Amino acid sequence: MESFRIFIVEDDALYGEMLKHHLSLNPDNEVHLYKTGSDCLKHLYxxxxxxxxxYSLPDMSGLDVMRAIKKENSDVPVVIVSGQEDISTAVALLREGAYDYFVKDDDTKDRLWNVIxxxxxxxxxxxxISYLKEEIGRKYEFRNVIKGNSPAIKQIFGLxxxxIKSNISVSIxxxxxxxxxxxxxxxxxxxxxxxKPFVAINVSAVPRDLIESEMFGHEKGAFTGAVTRKIGKFEQAQGGTIFLDEIGEMDLNMQTKLLRVLQERELTRVGGNDLIKIDARVIVATNRILADEVQKGxxxxxxxxxxxxxxxxxxxxRYRGNDIIILAKYFTDEFCADNKMPKxxxxxxxxxxxxxxxFPGNVRELRAVMELAAVLTDIDHIDESHISFNSTDSAGSFLMEENTLEGYTRKIIRYYLQKHNNNVLLVAKKLDIGKSTIYRMIKEKQI
Amino acid sequence: MPKQKDRSYSLKKLIDFIGEDEAAIHNMVSIFLSSTPDLLAKIKDGFVKSDLVAVGKAAHMLKPTLDIFGVDNMYNPIRRLEVLAKSADSGNETKKIIQDLDETLKVVFQQIKEDYPEV
Structure with missing residues (x-):
């Protein structure tokens, strides 16, 4: 770790030297002693x-020095070490942004040591945190996370x-x-x-009564159960991006409030009076066709x-062609690596x-299918038998297989026979076809 | 380390603060001997000129120095002097404290010079 640079601003020569000596006992500390406020300000670079x-310096008050420091660099912690045992001064300084305040006494060195x-x-x-943020950035480098080279996905890369070059709202x-x-x-x-933060909220997952407070926050006592102030998602996303998932599920009343916030770029917490400026990029997503929802009112x-x-x-x-195989291999490799399994x-x-x-469940379903296949196989590869589909949209997936009419007929008859213990008469009655047709198909091993 | 029995000062707090580093102790003693007479002079001079603000400022600065050098019999008087100066009280109590301070520090300077002749 690089040196921890400490400025001591102290006009009392003895006290200043003592602090400098004490803090320099840790070789990681780089200690500089200044006798005036202006000398300190000159060296802030x-x-x-x-x-x-x-607190009491010959050229400036401690408060003025601290304000000037904060103006230059608001992040640097300033500890006030004062001979003054005055609570009101301490409170005023802490309100102005002092990190801590202590009176020069026998505990000063220990307190300063603890602060450091x-x-x-x-x-x-x-x-x-900064390193992790960069890691997340690398993780979400979009060509790393969105796999595929189909024309459809290349078009998405372009968009x-x-x-990313502007602040335009995006609807996905x-x-x-x-x-x-x-x-x-x-x-x-x-x-x-x-x-800055990426804050996601799934509009459909939040109860209608709570959505406003969830998005815009609330003040203490705004409603029964509001025991503390809550910062809403918009405020959390200050400077960053707010992602409103399932926006199509938002009720009309809340839509009016959201529109106002987006137009004015400011909000008021539920139960509050203060206007809070908002700077958050908005990205929304929906699986509904919003234009249709507008038509329907x-x-x-x-x-x-x-x-x-x-x-x-x-x-x-299903429209991404060979991307299915690219993604299948990617998910399999990822699962094997995560679970320390051979490729x-x-x-x-x-x-x-x-x-x-x-794939009615799309990429999410493919991932689940490949993870299950990787678990099921006992050999060094995944074959057809390890691939099983459990889509909940069975009717949809049945029709999307692009079979022939004869192929569909065989599948339907096979399904009914299995369901009714191979009772041909019952199946013929249920499907309203001749029993001889079913017997013929069985004889010809078509089913 | 000189024996500090029967002394009007004590380096215990200073040593607690900076450790038993002989060179550092000498350095602090040297700073004490050079800066404290100035502060005392400012107090006396300010009182003579009825500049109680100057008295208060110097007393405020002298306060932690006396604490660190264990001049315990001035622990309360120096605080009282700061309060009196703040309220612009130039009466007998203020005068008496300044006299006591002057006499005590004369003794302290003498004792320190005896104990640390090399400084």
Whole structure:
């Protein structure tokens, strides 16, 4: 770790030297002693990690020095070490942003030592957070997370690139499991707002009565149960991006409030009076067609146009051709690495089975299918038998298999025979076909 | 380390603060001997000139120095002097404290010079 730079601003020569000597006992500390406020201010370019400031200086008051320091660098912690045992002065200084205030007494050195320890821990945490943020940025480098090279997905890459160059609102549509939140994160973490928060809220998952407080926050006592002040998602996303998932589920009353916030770029917490300026980029997502919802009167037209911004429509996986195999291999490799398993290949027959399936649950479903296959196989590859589909949308997936009419007929009859213990007479009656047709198909091993 | 029995000062707090580093102790003693007479002079001079603000400022600065050098019999008087100066009281009590301070520090300076002749 690099040196921890401490400024001691103290006109009492003895006390200043004592502090300097004491703090220099730790070789990691780099201690500078200044006798006046202006001397300290002149050296702020050295970026101190901590300033120990005497309240009574010959040229300026401690308060004025602290204000000047904070103006130059609001992050540097300033500890006031004073001979003055005056509570009101201490409170005033702490309100102005002092990190701590202590009176010169026998405990000063221990208290200062503890403050340094806390600040160093804090700096360590900040540096770790900064590193993690960069890691997240790398993780969400969109070409790393959104796999594929189909024309449909290449078009999406182009739109993401356009969206990260400006602050334009983005509306993402697509079937469930197509990766709407992933795209929203990719936009955020590749944009100039990457170092600020990405805050997601699923509008449909929050009870109607709580959505306003969830989004805009509330003051203590705003309603029964509001025992403390709550900062809403919009405020949490200050400087960053707010992602409103399932925006189509928002009720009309809340839509009016959201529109006002987006237009005025300010909000009031529930039960509060203060206007709070908001600077958050808005990305919305829905699996509904919002234009239709506007026509039906379920969605405000003015809000629709405000949110529409740059529309990104994510293609269903079944329209992405060979991306299915690219993604299948990616998910398998990732699962094996996460679970410290040897790499698995995917056989040609397994790939064909994947390519034929319509994936109503899209990429999310493919991931689940490949993870299950990786668990089921006892050998070094995944074959057809390890691939099983459990889509809840069985009727939809049945029709999307692109079978022939004869093929569908065989499947239906086979299904009914299994369901009714191979009772041909019953099945013929239920499907309203001749029993001889079923016997013929069984004889010819068509079913 | 000189014996500090029957002395009007004590380096116990100073040593607690900076450790038993002989060179550092000498340095602090040297700073004490050079800066404290100035502060005392400011107090006396301020009183003579009825500049109680100057008296208060110097008393405020002298307070932690006397604490650190264990001049315990001035612990309360120096605080009282600061209060009196703040309220612009130039009466007998103020005068008496300044006299006591002057006499005590003369003794302290003498004792320290005896104990640390090399400083």
């Amino acid at each position: 050295k970026n101190p990690n901590l300033i120990s400031l005497d 320890k806390k600040i160093r821990e804090n700096l360590q945490l900040r540096s770790e 993401i690139e356009k969206s 549509t697509g079937e469930t499991g197509t990766g709407k939140e992933l795209v929203a994160k990719a936009i955020h973490y590749n944009s100039p707002r990457a170092k 379920n969605f405000r037209e003015d809000l629709y146009y405000r949110l529409l911004g740059l529309p990104i429509e994510l293609p269903p996986l 698995l290949s995917i056989t040609e027959s397994a790939q064909q089975k994947l390519m034929k399936y319509p």
